[in-house]
Structure formats: C-alpha cells, structure tokens
Amino acid sequence: MYVCHCGGNISDYVDVNRVVEAVREEPGVVVAREAMFTCSDASQQEIIRDIKEQELDGLVVASCSPRLHLHTFRDVAKRAGLNPYQYTQVNIREQCSWAHTGDREGATAKAIRLVRAGIARTRLTEPLQPLKIDTVPAVLVVGAGIAGLRAAIGLADTGISVYVVEREAAPGGRVARLGRMYPHGKRGRELINQLVEEVQKRENITLFTGAGLVEKSGSIGNFQVRIRVREPVESEIGVQVGAIIVATGFDLYQPREGEYGFGLEGVITLDDFLELLDAPGAGLNFRGREVKDVVYVYCVGSRQGAGGEGANRYCSRYCCNAAVHAASLAFDKSPGVRQYHLFRDMRTYGRFELFYQEALRRGAVFLKFDESEPPRVERGEGGKLKVTVKDLLTCGEEFELQADLVVLVTGMVPRENGKLVDILKLPVGRDGFFNEIHPKLRPVETVVDGLFICGTCQGPKNSSESVASALAAVTQSASILKKGYVELEPLVAAVDPRRCNWCGECAGTCPYSAIEREHYQDREVARVNEAVCKGCGGCVPSCSRGALNLKGYSDEQIRAMIDALAKEIC
Structure with a gap:
C-alpha cells in the first residue's frame, strides 16, 4: 500500500504519514509506504521491486483520480508479475484533499477510511483477464457531410472497408450549400465535390444515399446493422462492421x-x-x-x-x-x-x-x-x-x-435524431448534442464501445474542426480494427445460473441491453453479453435471488469496504 504526496496536492491537506501508520496493521498489509510522486519512474520501480521481493498478491495506491493513472499502475502491476485487476486506486486527491482544504483533521480521517476500504476490496480481488474479441475490418459511417466523407476516405486509406449512410439524396450536408468559406476562401460545393471524387476512387467505400439505419445488434468488433435504401427500389441491406462512426451534423x-x-x-x-x-x-x-x-x-x-x-x-x-x-x-x-x-x-x-x-x-x-x-x-x-x-x-x-x-x-442546434439515438443507444448531453467520454482525454469515444462521434453532431464546430475530429475518429476506430482483436474490461456483471430463474427484471434495468435470455439445463436463465456490458452494476440489486454479481465489485467486496469505512479511527 502506497500513499502519494502528489507534490503537496495531497500532503498539504492530508497528514500522509498518519494515513500510512493507521493502515499499516490492517489485515493483509505487508508493505506500507509514502512517496512524493507514486507515478514517477523511481516510485514505480520501487513498487515493482516490493511486489517481486515480498511476493505480494495485491496492490493499493492512494493518490489522484483513477481517470489519470489507473492504467499507469495496472501496467506497474503487470510488469511486476501481478494481475493488473488485483490493483486498486484510491482517490484521496479530488475526493479528499481538494474537497476539504480547510479541514486537515477531517481530510486525514476521511483518507484513512478510504484507504482502508481500498485494502478491504483488494484482499478479496480475484485475478481477471481482459475480454478478447475478434474484430471485423469494416466501419459504418452515418452521415455524408464533410466530416463523414473525410472519415470514410481516411479509413479506406488504412485498408478498412467503409459503408457510408446518408439520409439525403446527395452527400455533402450543409457545407455543400455554402459559398466562399473561411479561412481558405474555397467554395463549399468545390470542397464536397473533391471529397466525393476521392470517395468514388476507392473501391472499399460503399456510399448509400437516401438511406437510413434501421437496426443494430452485436457489440464492438462485430456489429450487425441493417440499412434501408429508398432508391431505386426500397430494400434493406445487412452488413457487418467492427465499429460505427456517427457524423450526422447539425441544424440551424x-x-x-x-x-x-x-x-x-x-x-x-x-x-x-x-x-x-x-x-x-x-x-x-x-x-x-x-x-x-x-x-x-x-x-x-x-x-x-x-x-x-x-x-x-x-x-x-x-x-x-x-x-x-x-x-x-x-x-x-x-x-x-x-x-x-x-x-x-x-x-x-x-x-x-x-x-x-x-x-x-x-x-x-x-x-x-x-x-x-x-x-x-x-x-x-x-x-x-x-x-x-x-x-x-x-x-x-x-x-x-x-x-x-x-x-x-x-x-447551431442539435439535429433531430431520435430514432438513431434509440438504435445506437447514443449518449445525449443536456445541450442535446451527442456526448463524448471526455472532451480532452477521449474526445470522440462514447460510453458504447466501438461507437464514435465526430463533427457537429457532438457540438458546434467549424469545418476544419469537424475534419480534425473526423480524423481522430478514424485513428481510434482503425487502431482497434487493424489489430484484429480488441481487449475489453473484465469488470462486468456475471450470472450464477443455479440461482437464476428468469424473470426479466435485470434485463429491464440494463441501459445497454446487455442481458439476454438463454436455456440452461432445461430452464431459462439470464446471460450477460460481456462485450456489451459496461459494468455499471445497475442490474445487481434488481435480482431478488442474488443471482447477479459484479466482477471486481462483488457483494462480499462491497460489504468489506463498508465495514472498513465504518471502523473506528484511533
């Protein structure tokens, strides 16, 4: 167990030494240290050395938000021969020191409780392996405006097959209607014509105009989608893709x-x-x-x-x-x-x-x-x-x-895309535009694995910014598909079929439609599609028979964390 000073971000408001001493005798703790920066190379090497020499089977780092360094310390655990999912990061910066800058005593007490809870959870962790899924080297691009067309060209140039779906009779979106644009002075129609010509040169791009997405199933790496084409005769076409990029533009x-x-x-x-x-x-x-x-x-x-x-x-x-x-x-x-x-x-x-x-x-x-x-x-x-x-x-x-x-x-205002939102389970922000996971760290990814957004469907942008985000989506999707497989977090829900007697309650609570019905020993039980599950845990309390659990956050681990949080601080 290591507590980080974070260069004063934590130690200015939390008594780090007291936290270390308070948890040193917790059950299972073999090493308890403090460090100025646990994320530094020197501290990482020290952690690796301790794990190897002491043959440790769990790691806890109390530092900043997991959003910043979760993968850093998982990699440290991996390099030391420890399963990366037997690592816990306790946030005592954003959730403790920064939240209680005027109460050092209270912040210290809270940090002790949080670290104890992290230790309790880690003692009950089991080694997990990432979910490995083979990918289909094809992408569906929804929208053939400047962002969608540029994304299609970028993907095609990496050797990936692309299907572009545009609901209007011709590609181009709003840019096609513009005259001289800034800052380059080119006309909108000229830009679109150039992009369409490039699309037509590439045999691995299929453009559907006057078309719309009507159905989507599957998960990252292997989505099955159905496209309704209105001309020359209305028909439906089924395709398999490994990722989906949404570039549906905006309304004025x-x-x-x-x-x-x-x-x-x-x-x-x-x-x-x-x-x-x-x-x-x-x-x-x-x-x-x-x-x-x-x-x-x-x-x-x-x-x-x-x-x-x-x-x-x-x-x-x-x-x-x-x-x-x-x-x-x-x-x-x-x-x-x-x-x-x-x-x-x-x-x-x-x-x-x-x-x-x-x-x-x-x-x-x-x-x-x-x-x-x-x-x-x-x-x-x-x-x-x-x-x-x-x-x-x-x-x-x-x-x-x-x-x-x-x-x-x-x-700009968000385009009316209610049907598409329902089909793809697109996350919509309070402003009505589609939501990325993080505007800086993951600017084109969504909470649905394999589903990316770019251009003005995620917020107001000019044309060059839309193209930049389209190329970011190309990079993210191609990096998954060119590898041939994708690794997903194993921290997902799991069903004990011996306890389950299918009632459908859990399926109704899942916002990602990750729970399905299957036959097990001549009866029906729930099954979790691990590739779709996001590990939110919303299904677990819905089961009256206790048949559901969340890997990495089981009922036993949560109870242990609660007991540790409630323990008296001497």
Whole structure:
C-alpha cells in the first residue's frame, strides 16, 4: 500500500504519514509506504521491486483520480508479475484533499477510511483477464457531410472497408450549400465535390444515399446493422462492421416569430444572407432593392441562459467568425455598404481574430449590448427597418439604426435524431448534442464501445474542426480494427445460473441491453453479453435471488469496504 504526496496536492491537506501508520496493521498489509510522486519512474520501480521481493498478491495506491493513472499502475502491476485487476486506486486527491482544504483533521480521517476500504476490496480481488474479441475490418459511417466523407476516405486509406449512410439524396450536408468559406476562401460545393471524387476512387467505400439505419445488434468488433435504401427500389441491406462512426451534423436555430423582428420583411438569418452574397452579379440586392445598410444581431439562439424550456445555454462558437467573414464578403460585393454589428461578446478565437480586425479596418461598426436589454427591431419609415440598441462601449448611449436588412446571426442546434439515438443507444448531453467520454482525454469515444462521434453532431464546430475530429475518429476506430482483436474490461456483471430463474427484471434495468435470455439445463436463465456490458452494476440489486454479481465489485467486496469505512479511527 502506497500513499502519494502528489507534490503537496495531497500532503498539504492530508497528514500522509498518519494515513500510512493507521493502515499499516490492517489485515493483509505487508508493505506500507509514502512517496512524493507514486507515478514517477523511481516510485514505480520501487513498487515493482516490493511486489517481486515480498511476493505480494495485491496492490493499493492512494493518490489522484483513477481517470489519470489507473492504467499507469495496472501496467506497474503487470510488469511486476501481478494481475493488473488485483490493483486498486484510491482517490484521496479530488475526493479528499481538494474537497476539504480547510479541514486537515477531517481530510486525514476521511483518507484513512478510504484507504482502508481500498485494502478491504483488494484482499478479496480475484485475478481477471481482459475480454478478447475478434474484430471485423469494416466501419459504418452515418452521415455524408464533410466530416463523414473525410472519415470514410481516411479509413479506406488504412485498408478498412467503409459503408457510408446518408439520409439525403446527395452527400455533402450543409457545407455543400455554402459559398466562399473561411479561412481558405474555397467554395463549399468545390470542397464536397473533391471529397466525393476521392470517395468514388476507392473501391472499399460503399456510399448509400437516401438511406437510413434501421437496426443494430452485436457489440464492438462485430456489429450487425441493417440499412434501408429508398432508391431505386426500397430494400434493406445487412452488413457487418467492427465499429460505427456517427457524423450526422447539425441544424440551424430557427428564430421564433417576432424574435428580433423575425417575420418582418428584411429580417433574415445569416444563412439566408450568405445565399444573397453568393448570388451572381455585382452589388447587394434584396428582393429587387439595393441594400445600403445592414445590421447584424449576434447570439440569436445561443447563450440564452436558464430562461424558458429548451433554452440553448451554450455558445455556438462559429457564429462570430461567420458573421465577420460575411461582413468582408459584403464589402467585396458592395464596397459602399454600411454594416453595424450588435454583439454581446466578440468571440473570434485564434487566427479568426484577423477577420474581426479586417471588418473594423473596412468600416464596420461594432456596438456591444447587454443581454438584459437586447436590440429592438421594428418597421421604420420608407420601407426600412429601425433597430434600437444601447451601446455599452459608449456608456449605454442609445442608437437608432436604419437598416435595409437585419441579419440574425443564428447558432447551431442539435439535429433531430431520435430514432438513431434509440438504435445506437447514443449518449445525449443536456445541450442535446451527442456526448463524448471526455472532451480532452477521449474526445470522440462514447460510453458504447466501438461507437464514435465526430463533427457537429457532438457540438458546434467549424469545418476544419469537424475534419480534425473526423480524423481522430478514424485513428481510434482503425487502431482497434487493424489489430484484429480488441481487449475489453473484465469488470462486468456475471450470472450464477443455479440461482437464476428468469424473470426479466435485470434485463429491464440494463441501459445497454446487455442481458439476454438463454436455456440452461432445461430452464431459462439470464446471460450477460460481456462485450456489451459496461459494468455499471445497475442490474445487481434488481435480482431478488442474488443471482447477479459484479466482477471486481462483488457483494462480499462491497460489504468489506463498508465495514472498513465504518471502523473506528484511533
């Protein structure tokens, strides 16, 4: 058993030496030490030496979150000849020292209890082996926008077969409808045409348009999916794939009637304005009239706060960039146009700040409004619109702007994908977009093994960011399939068929549909599909006969942990 100082992150708030002394005499403990950094090479070598010399059959490290170093110490155990699943990491940093920075005595007492519980669990661990599953070298990509197409090309180039399913009649998604894009200046249709040409060159890519996913079974490495194709004759096709990448894109926020004057003639969305800018011919015209004054209203459908059901509280990220880029395009098309940008906060991040600077240099005026006093858009005189705004940059001075067009800078919203969510068991966040496991450590993986997400289906992105996430999904899925097999955690639920008398209660509690019915000695019992089970343990308490247990966290281990937590601290 080793307790980490974590360079002061733990030892500044927890008496590490007292923790070590308190658990030194716990049943089964042979080695009890402290270390400045247990994750350091020197400490790892010391742990390996202790395991080998003392012939230890269990390891406990009290340090930071298992999310950071669980695999580090499992590897240490493996290198020492100890089964990696006979290792327990006790989190006394995030769950103890950082949570009780003002109570050193209480934090120390809590750390002692947590470590005792970890020791109690480890004494009852059994050696486990990862679940090894053979994989099918094929991937299903759902969505043929810029992210889906780029993912398909990347996978094909690694030698993996790819099936792309697109529900629209043609590939390309929203990018195919765009004119000049930033920062490269290429047209959206040109980009998509190039990608489609690359797809057509690769024999190991099959593209289904006007199609949809209707059924999925199996698990990572070997999914069986059925695809419904509408043309030329409606039919269903079954394919086997080892992984699935979802790249279904986004929808644009549709303003409500009356929202910032929406519904009045001349009040349009940024998407509509971009179509005007892309129209052939010189000059900027709207319904036969020359446009001389344009007012942009930012954050329409984004950052709506907590008010109202279904409010979009997130920032859509790309909107500020897109609006200032549109301003440059408008100056190119009609150099004399006057442009006013009404914003809450300008978020042209990274190199896109240059677009903002260019818009300022070319004469665009930026006015900052308070979210509690948004601009008012009304009908003006002479066929124009009147926009009233209080500018925080001039100490709240109120301005009345005459506009030929009011452009509502709308954000991205999650696409309606209810059926797909049900079929694939996709995790959906509170914002309605699909959820990755961790935005930095595992940015395209989901809690469903073998199911990856990329592009704007997981949140607002621009095209280059969508492509980057698509290539990340390619890397993750290809790394599994090219190896020919995948190893999964063995910490899954297990059924004792002697106790089970199939009632279906456990199957109803499983969010992953991992419990099935099977015949055992002329009767029906439950069976856990280990490749699908996530080891959440939700099924265990549902069984009135005690036929279910969770490997690595059995009832006996949990009881031992509770007893250790409740033990008096001297």
